[in-house]
Amino acid sequence: MKFTPNPPAVVEAMLNDIGLKNLDDLFTDINEDLKQKHQQEFVKNGLSEIEIREHMKKLAGRNSNVDDYPTFLGAGAYDHYIPAVIEQIMWRSEFYTAYTPYQAEISQGILQAIFEYQTLICNLTGMDVSNASMYDGGSALAEACKLASMHTKRRKILVPETVHPEYMEVLKTYGISGIMEIVPVPCNEGTYSADTFISMIDKETAAAIVQQPNFFGNLEEVTKIEEAIHQNKGLLIMAVDPISLAVLKAPGDLGADIAVGEGQSLGNSLSFGGPYLGFFAATNKLMRKIPGRIVGQTLDTRGQRAFVLTLQAREQHIRREKANSNICSNQALNALAASIYLVAVGSKGLKEIAVRSHQLAHFAEVQLKKQGVELLYNKPYFREFAVKMDDPAFMNHKLLENGMIGGYELPGAMLLAFTEKRTRAEIERLAFVLGGLEND
Amino acid sequence: MTKLIFEKHIAEANTFELPPLEVPEVGLSETVPEHLLRENATVIPEVSEVELIRHYTELSNRAYGVDNGFYPLGSCTMKYNPKINEWASRLPGFAQIHPYQPRETVQGAMQILYELGKMLGEITGMDHFTLQPAAGAHGEMAGVMMIKAYHNKRGDFKRTKMMVPDSAHGTNPATANVVGFDVIEIKSNDRGLVDLDDLKAKMSDEVAGLMLTNPNTLGLFEEEIQEIAAVVHEGGGLLYYDGANLNAIMGICRPGDMGFDVIHLNLHKTFATPHGGGGPGSGPVGIKDFLADFLPKPIVIKKGDSYSFDYDRPDSIGRVKNFYGNFGVIVKAYTYIMAVGSEGLKDACQQAVLNANYLRYHLQKKYHIPFDRLCKHEFVITARNQMESNHVATLDIAKRLMDYGYHPPTVYFPLIVKEAMMIEPTETESRERLDSFIAAMDEIAREVRENTQIVLDAPHTTVIGRVDEVTAARSPIVKWEE
Numbered sequence: 001m002k003f004t005p006n007p008p009a010v011v012e013a014m015l016n017d018i019g020l021k022n023l024d025d026l027f028t029d030i031n032e033d034l035k036q037k038h039q040q041e042f043v044k045n046g047l048s049e050i051e052i053r054e055h056m057k058k059l060a061g062r063n064s065n066v067d068d069y070p071t072f073l074g075a076g077a078y079d080h081y082i083p084a085v086i087e088q089i090m091w092r093s094e095f096y097t098a099y100t101p102y103q104a105e106i107s108q109g110i111l112q113a114i115f116e117y118q119t120l121i122c123n124l125t126g127m128d129v130s131n132a133s134m135y136d137g138g139s140a141l142a143e144a145c146k147l148a149s150m151h152t153k154r155r156k157i158l159v160p161e162t163v164h165p166e167y168m169e170v171l172k173t174y175g176i177s178g179i180m181e182i183v184p185v186p187c188n189e190g191t192y193s194a195d196t197f198i199s200m201i202d203k204e205t206a207a208a209i210v211q212q213p214n215f216f217g218n219l220e221e222v223t224k225i226e227e228a229i230h231q232n233k234g235l236l237i238m239a240v241d242p243i244s245l246a247v248l249k250a251p252g253d254l255g256a257d258i259a260v261g262e263g264q265s266l267g268n269s270l271s272f273g274g275p276y277l278g279f280f281a282a283t284n285k286l287m288r289k290i291p292g293r294i295v296g297q298t299l300d301t302r303g304q305r306a307f308v309l310t311l312q313a314r315e316q317h318i319r320r321e322k323a324n325s326n327i328c329s330n331q332a333l334n335a336l337a338a339s340i341y342l343v344a345v346g347s348k349g350l351k352e353i354a355v356r357s358h359q360l361a362h363f364a365e366v367q368l369k370k371q372g373v374e375l376l377y378n379k380p381y382f383r384e385f386a387v388k389m390d391d392p393a394f395m396n397h398k399l400l401e402n403g404m405i406g407g408y409e410l411p412g413a414m415l416l417a418f419t420e421k422r423t424r425a426e427i428e429r430l431a432f433v434l435g436g437l438e439n440d
Numbered sequence: 441m442t443k444l445i446f447e448k449h450i451a452e453a454n455t456f457e458l459p460p461l462e463v464p465e466v467g468l469s470e471t472v473p474e475h476l477l478r479e480n481a482t483v484i485p486e487v488s489e490v491e492l493i494r495h496y497t498e499l500s501n502r503a504y505g506v507d508n509g510f511y512p513l514g515s516c517t518m519k520y521n522p523k524i525n526e527w528a529s530r531l532p533g534f535a536q537i538h539p540y541q542p543r544e545t546v547q548g549a550m551q552i553l554y555e556l557g558k559m560l561g562e563i564t565g566m567d568h569f570t571l572q573p574a575a576g577a578h579g580e581m582a583g584v585m586m587i588k589a590y591h592n593k594r595g596d597f598k599r600t601k602m603m604v605p606d607s608a609h610g611t612n613p614a615t616a617n618v619v620g621f622d623v624i625e626i627k628s629n630d631r632g633l634v635d636l637d638d639l640k641a642k643m644s645d646e647v648a649g650l651m652l653t654n655p656n657t658l659g660l661f662e663e664e665i666q667e668i669a670a671v672v673h674e675g676g677g678l679l680y681y682d683g684a685n686l687n688a689i690m691g692i693c694r695p696g697d698m699g700f701d702v703i704h705l706n707l708h709k710t711f712a713t714p715h716g717g718g719g720p721g722s723g724p725v726g727i728k729d730f731l732a733d734f735l736p737k738p739i740v741i742k743k744g745d746s747y748s749f750d751y752d753r754p755d756s757i758g759r760v761k762n763f764y765g766n767f768g769v770i771v772k773a774y775t776y777i778m779a780v781g782s783e784g785l786k787d788a789c790q791q792a793v794l795n796a797n798y799l800r801y802h803l804q805k806k807y808h809i810p811f812d813r814l815c816k817h818e819f820v821i822t823a824r825n826q827m828e829s830n831h832v833a834t835l836d837i838a839k840r841l842m843d844y845g846y847h848p849p850t851v852y853f854p855l856i857v858k859e860a861m862m863i864e865p866t867e868t869e870s871r872e873r874l875d876s877f878i879a880a881m882d883e884i885a886r887e888v889r890e891n892t893q894i895v896l897d898a899p900h901t902t903v904i905g906r907v908d909e910v911t912a913a914r915s916p917i918v919k920w921e922e
Contacts, residue, residue: 043778098717173757249479
């Protein structure tokens with residue numbers, strides 16, 4: 001296939017027009033010895049659309065998808081239902097083929113959509129100000145920690161071991177800058193101990209991180225940490241699950257300075273781990289230090305309400321080597337999907353989804369216990385919990401044979417997540433198989 | 441004026457529902473401690489499904505994408521996004537797979553990760569690729585982190601500085617800073633290229649490397665790239681390639697052959713995946729063999745016919761994001777490369793460079809071009825003539841272009857050129873489109889002389905006029921409040 005619209009005769013005419021003989025004349029500024037001697041061997045001439053369809057269908061067919069195989073995987077990416085309206089809007093190519101809305105007059109639709117997204121994220125998290133999105137939950141958390149270090153001029157970031165292990169890895173990677181030092185808070189019973197956590201908070205601490213619910217689905221006690229970190233003039237950063245915010249206390253109500261999280265479950269498909277979106281919201285006090293793009297409301301020359309990228313003095317294209325973050329492209333289209341999702345389900349629907357997911361998890365807990373499967377931790381959880389399992393990989397294999405994609409494998413345990421999509425029959429089948437009973 | 445979605449709220453208008461509950465009902469407060477529960481409901485406007493669809497359709501009508509028309513944004517490579525790519529990425533076998541599924545159930549996805557890495561390696565002359573970074577700037581960060589890890593591993597802790605040309609994209613110096621380097625700016629010479637003498641003078645054993653875009657942001661190929669590479673390498677530094685402008689040389693020559701050690705690509709520029717109104721992008725990073733140990737983990741490996749993730753990489757810089765990258769974007773880029781083939785990539789590059797030179801040749805008649813010679817995929821013109829004759833600035837011309845139905849070029853960049861307009865037509869524009877753009881630019885040049893006010897007051901046909909950016913920044917309103 002080719003997507004270049006000028007046929008050879010036109011190309012020749014254009015070359016003549018500008019006084020060149022052939023296409024090679026366009027590259028005389030490149031040393032001959034640098035030029036490629038031969039073209040790459042892979043798909044030399046490309047494929048026709050019919051061939052490429054077949055090829056891609058074959059590759060896609062080598063994957064088992066969660067539409068065909070009900071899944072109990074969560075661990076940071078969740079199989080919540082995606083209303084049909086989202087896909088329809090995602091196909092609007094005025095949205096998906098647009099660039100960043102630097103030119104406000106021609107980009108009001110995108111700017112307004114981001115402004116609405118920012119408002120929805122603020123309402124969900126109880127924070128004052130949200131940016132236009134970041135790459136994902138992990139990198140949003142890393143940027144939050146960086147902000148905390150710069151704001152407090154301190155290096156120590158306390159991160160409980162109950163935070164998602166991949167978030168922890170991303171934090172450590174971002175730590176190479178030298179601006180922050182990641183200090184793990186030891187945890188052993190599936191949540192942190194507030195006493196241990198508090199004992200580690202001191203005048204050198206830039207931020208305390210709390211993930212709610214944590215990686216194991218368990219609920220952490222936030223209030224004491226909030227008091228301790230603020231007494232020491234550090235920041236409280238919460239990494240939260242957006243669906244859970246329909247029922248759990250918002251970071252803003254818990255005194256968080258920054259709230260971040262993985263926004264995938266808001267209407268974005270699982271897509272093997274991306275593209276998702278990280279949301280990032282903070283208190284007004286931190287507004288001018290937030291990384292990434294922010295849309296603001298203003299007026300145009302005709303006196304109409306208008307939207308525009310604002311507070312750009314923070315950003316890399318203005319501040320260059322003095323910028324605190326280098327982020328440029330974000331996950332705008334995913335943020336749009338998140339907005340549409342929230343409006344499609346509404347406040348009541350979001351709460352129903354959260355409650356239903358949690359009720360199905362509770363039902364699963366009872367069914368699993370009936371089959372002799374024990375919980376790994378006996379802690380309050382939301383939507384997701386871990387069960388003890390000698391050989392989780394083997395059990396996942398068994399589940400696959402039974403037409404299901406199981407849970408996340410932990411050492412000697414399995415983490416199981418439940419969404420409103422799961423049915424009673426699927427959960428009963430899960431319990432049978434994990435209980436060692438084959439189900440036919 | 442378009443109402444905000446919040447202003448369309450009607451109580452109980454939302455009719456979303458779940459299937460009937462099949463399991464015994466248990467109150468939330470029976471399983472979750474009361475003090476952790478939210479007391480106030482989240483505030484989401486209630487609108488009916490039809491009004492939701494109309495709202496976002498209306499917003500889309502107030503946006504402008506490549507599918508709407510010509511989008512000559514310099515350094516952004518706004519080429520056409522083939523629809524077959526979109527179709528492919530939405531196949532359930534790609535869109536509906538969880539990142540933690542058993543590896544045997546995602547072999548097709550892993551094959552794409554593996555093969556795209558290999559193909560990008562061949563295209564760029566690099567030995568290995570990671571597809572983990574989510575965008576160009578994210579790739580830059582991963583790449584510069586690898587440079588830091590390399591020097592650290594050698595015990596060479598003195599190298600705390602990163603060299604960046606004054607014509608560089610803003611992300612380059614910002615990236616160097618966030619990874620913990622001090623930035624040294626390298627001057628451009630009177631030909632718009634890296635000043636080799638300045639580079640030599642500033643290279644030292646405290647310099648970790650040089651970040652370079654080639655062709656640079658003026659659209660000019662760094663003709664002395666081999667000498668530049670030698671200076672940096674002999675001084676013990678590494679050479680970083682910002683791949684934002686790869687479309688200009690793809691299939692003609694390769695960064696790996698020029699001496700670059702680390703490069704990032706923008707799949708959402710060169711490889712035809714859409715920009716999404718600001719993202720998602722994808723920023724794969726390629727490196728030479730000697731840096732392989734530092735790649736972000738995991739990497740995909742192939743044994744026989746099966747693919748797996750290798751996490752056992754002790755010298756890896758670690759992860760830069762969760763999971764494996766923006767997979768949906770990766771599928772689109774893979775589809776694009778398979779569709780056009782290596783000959784098609786070269787053709788894309790040639791046509792992009794031809795289109796740029798065609799525009800440059802015709803625009804020079806009315807506009808000042810600071811470096812008026814053979815360019816690659818983009819070039820820079822200025823409003824100098826219009827400024828001198830009628831005090832009309834680049835911004836005015838950019839806004840006036842909207843009235844003619846075009847998205848403006850990148851403006852006021854690169855910083856080393858006053859009143860810059862950076863124009864990148866890409867290969868997917870026909871001669872007819874280019875001719876009408878030239879006609880519009882000529883017409884605006886005429887208006888500047890004969891009807892100045894119409895240009896100064898532009899745009900006239902857009903849904904809003906020019907915005908008050910100063911007030912927006914001084915008294916920020918960043919969310920809707922009743």
